[in-house]
Amino acid sequence: MRNLPEWAWALALPASFVMLWSTGFIGARLGLPYIEPMTFLAIRMLLATGLLFAVALLTHAPWPGSARAVAHTAIAGLLVHGCYLGGVFWAIDRGQAAGVTAIFVALQPLLTATLAGPLLGERVSRGQWLGLLLGFAGVSLVVSSRLQEGTAGSATLISTTVALLGITLGTLYQKRFCPVTDLRTGGAIQFAATGLVFTGIAAATETGRITWTGELVFALAWLVLVLSVGAIGLLFLLIQHGAASRVAALFYLAPPLTVVMAWGLFDERLAPSALAGLVVVVIGVALVQRARPAPAAQG
Structure with missing residues (x-):
């Protein structure tokens, strides 16, 4: 594995992250019928x-x-694991479809790109902005049929906004x-x-x-080993070695894969627009990954 060329690593790490991350919604959907x-x-x-x-x-x-x-490490964890997972699991437990949950958190790349400039000093090029907007448009096509079913209520909307x-x-x-x-x-x-925060909330x-x-044992084992260790480890590795806006764009690939998995496992039907959306998402992510960042402003 150490002898792999640099381009292979550059492709393998993001691809592995997207595939593993996409299974998180499915793990929640599989285990939540048996546990709060x-x-x-x-x-x-x-x-x-x-x-x-x-x-x-x-x-x-x-x-x-x-x-x-x-303290900094713990705060980052409370945001990524606490707010995100708490919001997602609560929404799915209240009956929101995996695809509907995915569309709201798919706003994350656009929000990250917007905030990366003032908070991190990163500049997002026009090509990257175009790719980010295409990615969101593609995600919207993939899960639009789920939204039209009216499964997104106000409470679950707040929960997914927190996520x-x-x-x-x-x-x-x-x-x-x-x-x-x-x-x-x-x-x-x-x-x-x-874990301490969730334990306190659960007890109360x-x-x-x-x-x-x-199903619950499998979902729990999968989420611990594959998501909490594998996918999160890859995410933070990618964050360490790449711009936040580029890493965030990878999240656009998760909702389409989630919808496909939910269709295969739980018979959550795909609308015809989903196929077009998948193509648009891939094009958008490719633009973000290939476009050169804009030069930093000179002070």
Whole structure:
């Protein structure tokens, strides 16, 4: 694997991230019939904490050197894991289709590109803006049929807005304040902080009832190993080595894949416009990834 050329790594890492990230909505859809959302997330976060803590100890990974660095890492985790996952799982648990949830959080690349300039000093070129807008248009085509069914209520809209703000601000915060944090120790800190929050929310608002089924165990194992460790690790690796706006554009590929998976697994039907949307999304992401960033303003 170490002998792979640079272009192969540049393609493999984003592709792997998109494929893994897309399964998160499906894992939630599979497990939530048997467990309440905050309880589900609390168990997921605490299991991921134990796993990454063990990995960090066995591999002698470096820990943040100050309390300030630990706090920054925890805040990034609360935004990315707490706000984003809490909003998504709550909305899906309340009956919102996976595709509908995906369309709202698909606004994240546009919001990230808008904020990356004032917060990170990044400049977004005209070609990248065009690609971002095309990406959102494509996502809208893919899931428009789900929105027309009227499955997005006001409460779930608020929940998915929280998710959108969480993943957007968390991505920017991670890039700004935790650019070199080790993925093993940083992940353990983030999952621990988020797990404690979810545990408190679950204890205060839910019954704690769990129906242990094969589907729930599989969903939990998949979300811990593949999403919390694999996809999140790839996300923060991509953030460390790429502009926030370019990394954010990859999120556009997740909703179309989610809709396809939901169609295959749960019979959530695809509208004819979805096929056109898939093509538009791919074109938009390609434009963002290939376009050169605009030159920084001279002061």
